[in-house]
Amino acid sequence: MPLWPIHRQNRIKRLILSTYQAASGAGAAAMEELVESTRASLAGRAYQRTVLPHPYAFNVFNHDTRIDPETGYNEEETKVIKETRKIFEDDRIAVGVTCVRVPVLRGHCQAITFECEKPITEQEVGTILSEAPGVKIIDDRVKNYFPMPIDASGQDDVLVGRIRKDLSDPSGHSISMFVAADQLLKGAALNAIQIAELLPERAMA
């Protein structure tokens, strides 16, 4: 969502992202499994998991959807690629993605690096995002305060921060940033409304 207003002004050609996904995306039972397995771990008790394929307490694992044995990508990653192209109305956008579950109850994060067609600065991205609907910039380098799941949880806005030059692209076409959002709210419903709100503007563009 924070990429769309950037893409409108300076086409995003390539996108590489890694996710830090919460239990909530897998449903209430997964959230309970995280709570109960963590409780068991702290008490030194064994825990018999029933929802997720791997131990969740104090652990990280790749997304629990099916992996395509040919490509090595899981269904969540394939969905990210497809939906990005659909929302951007751009089949050419090149997307590389790694979806990972972290032991967080609610609130997804993403570390994003994107490359634009024309050069772009972190100041330009900051200006675009500060005017974007549904986006809140949290980017305090002095206090080391950036988007976190606990702050995104229960919020409508997508939190964006750590907006900075991607040092792996000296050409100045690439930016990295870190995003947190409450996927319980940023799911199909709210997204659909916000995209619909943009439609007249897009139709005029």
Place this chain on the structure above:
Amino acid sequence: MPLWPIHRQNRIKRLILSTYQAASGAGAAAMEELVESTRASLAGRAYQRTVLPHPYAFNVFNHDTRIDPETGYNEEETKVIKETRKIFEDDRIAVGVTCVRVPVLRGHCQAITFECEKPITEQEVGTILSEAPGVKIIDDRVKNYFPMPIDASGQDDVLVGRIRKDLSDPSGHSISMFVAADQLLKGAALNAIQIAELLPERAMA
């Protein structure tokens, strides 16, 4: 470490990585803070943190080292860039990095995407890594079994999996993979030994 044997055969030009770093990297007090704050969270009690700058229980935050206010990169990220160039003996390698703490007690993970000078396939990477000292491949697409902190914890080997074509680079020069390692062991000491073991071979190369 798993990149070095690849780099020797096919120079890595560009590297983009996101980390999933455990409490242990910040010391025993940080591990205790994760345990005690999680215990408090599960009991619905408040917790007064003293070690890390953000709530750690069921949360994710950007690395707690100082941020350079000019570049927006934290010291951990700057260290990753410098050490990669030093170990690779290659100042030209372009590195983009995001360092993040996750609520894991022990065992760092990294989602890595790298671009080589010549085309490279996931099969070639698999072959190189299967012969690399200190690297163990865990890459089971059918069982969705890949490197996890709980498996890396207490191991000498760096676990590598999810070796696959980076779909954001259609030219076939880029690979993505996921790595887990116990940084308590993979710190300066063991790394120094393993690099030293490679030296005669490197001197002959």
